[in-house]
Amino acid sequence: MNDFTLISASDSSLSDHAFIGRHLIAGAWRDSADGATFDRSSPSHGALISRSAKGGEAETLAAIAAARRAFDAGDWAFSSGKARATLLNRVADLIDLERERIARIEVLESGKPIAQARAEIEGAADIWRYAAALARTIHGDSHNSLGADMLGLVLKEPIGVAAMITPWNFPFLIVSQKLPFALAAGCTAVVKPSELTPSTTVILGELLIEAGLPDGVCNIVLGYGDPVGTILSTHPDVDMVSFTGSTGVGKRIVAAAAGTLKKVSLELGGKNPQVIFPDADLDAAADAITFGVHFNAGECCNSGSRIIVHEDVAQVLTDKVVALSRKVPFGDPLDDRTQVGAIISDQHMAKIYGYVRDAQAAGAQVVLGGGELTVPGLDGRFYQPTVVAGVTPEMAIAREEVFGPVLSVLTFRTEEQAIALANDAAYGLSAGVWSRDVHTCLTFARRLRAGTVWTNTWMDGFSELPFGGVKESGLGRELGRYGIEEYLELKTVQMRVARGRANWVAG
Structure with missing residues (x-):
């Protein structure tokens, strides 16, 4: 439902x-x-x-x-x-x-x-x-x-x-x-x-x-x-x-x-990964992931549009993100309560639909959303908060910018596998890692090929810190x-x- x-x-x-x-x-x-x-x-x-x-x-x-x-x-x-x-x-x-x-x-x-x-x-x-x-x-x-x-x-x-x-x-x-x-x-x-x-x-x-x-x-x-x-x-x-x-x-x-x-x-552009280890604070991670993918309706180069989560906690974390995504207020952008507004154009809406449809055809599972939202009283275009699980690295939804409120969920077993998945993209704008172990966080920060790396947070920004990317x-x-x-x-x-x-x- x-x-x-x-x-x-x-x-x-x-x-x-x-x-x-x-x-x-x-x-x-x-x-x-x-x-x-x-x-x-x-x-x-x-x-x-x-x-x-x-x-x-x-x-x-x-x-x-x-x-x-x-x-x-x-x-x-x-x-x-x-x-x-x-x-x-x-x-x-x-x-x-x-x-x-x-x-x-x-x-x-x-x-x-x-x-x-x-x-x-x-x-x-x-x-x-x-x-x-x-x-x-x-x-x-x-x-x-x-x-x-x-x-x-x-x-x-x-x-x-x-x-x-x-x-x-x-x-x-x-x-x-x-x-x-x-x-x-x-x-x-x-x-x-x-x-x-x-x-x-x-x-x-x-x-x-x-x-x-x-x-x-x-x-x-x-x-x-x-x-x-x-x-x-x-x-x-x-x-x-x-x-x-x-x-x-x-x-x-x-x-x-x-x-x-x-x-x-x-x-x-960016196809920004967040890597979640089993020792992470899953409640904090779930909230940050929900923010990262739905902020600005996902129309953000820094969107946290793919998560790479350890197999042991993948289902628990996905369930938390789905539950939070249902609570995010979508709708009238002139209302102070609204956190996610409209999609910029009809052409862009069609592009978002296409990525989700193709992922389903390739075997991924849409566990939340996947379609248009009708907001009472508004003649606009809104896309549902969407979570896609069972994503594999070769799928377009895992490699290309969707630029919509769509989260791709990938899983890993070993640290080396997680690093490889995180770096397996033409982009290198930003990335994140979630763990209570500072050594894990620092190792990832040094090995991820990205212009910005967040540890145990997502999309904080300061005028004093430079912003930009590597690769494409x-x-x-x-x-x-x-x-x-x-x-x-x-x-x-x-x-x-x-x-x-x-x-x-x-x-």
Whole structure:
């Protein structure tokens, strides 16, 4: 019996007026030259939420030119760390003031729960403040050990114009993992948000103007990957592309950027394992697993979408996860009680269905869920919390991103087998291990090929700690002091301090 916890539509009425989004280019809000627009309807309510200018070649080239001029003029690139930090802190304060407005439009465009959205906006403000602190700590090195005649300097300079292409699942949070670090480094930027969730980035542009960011330092172009993302990835006046999204698109960006050899930073997909040993706290593990797979409806690169559990406790743990999953409130994302909202699009819903159907055909057992949820009062798309047992390593559901609230359960007998299963994926974004034995946890942390490893917890995050993956999960890191390094170039300056230089040609 699939008895789930549903939150019906609340009394919250939607506005009759859609949010109107325009491009921000050289400090001015612009419609598209051809007047083209695109609409976004709520995946949870079905109503029209936003109408945005649809960027084309003209708008993209204008934004790149504005960012290039702003960088080459040098006013921002050579501004003091104190000045940049002051502005970034001002943006953080404005984000806090606008938290409810930002959260609401993000809920309506993405389908995520309002309580989660508020927390993400609060976390984004913290990232802006952390980046502000880094703006005052950038420094190079000096080398006075090169002999009496020479002094060497290593300068850290902004890389230039950074293009940022951001996804639909955490639109405000992820742009805040990129843009403040680029600005703190002295770069200028062109930002392209997902066409599914463009509006909170537009609001961020409003806050940047209010905070006093100079014209052209940050530009925003709304629209689709083709042509906007394609031009950003190939244009010679763009010095760097930072992209978060699917591994497939990331590979295409690398190929497109090769023509100009621009730097590429990628945060891509994950098929993240949690390994559970028989001595683990199974109640704590079950709760974290339930959170990890259902958070953001599973539409998360860090989703804990596969567990690798010891055979001795596999059934007990699975039963606990199933029981907890039935209690997770799915439904109206505008209700404070809701923990899981809607699926982003019809196409994505079909993809989730496909993975579960194919796993069943291959012999796996769906022990919970596996179908669509009907939420009273809502004209949206919701997928049931789903647990699939009897999964084997060769199944697609065990190897590929489902990006939905679907958990795959695999089992192991020996530690070596568990390590092999955990590393048996093209991805390497994050991983987890559950054991009361610190030696077991440390062994796994060192042997798992992943950018982040959690022990006896899942998906905690801090502005101070870097985030990114290995293998096909990406290139480079965001957050932490390493996050600002992505936007800096090293320059060596060699200074002869002695008055004379020995002649090479005898005179």
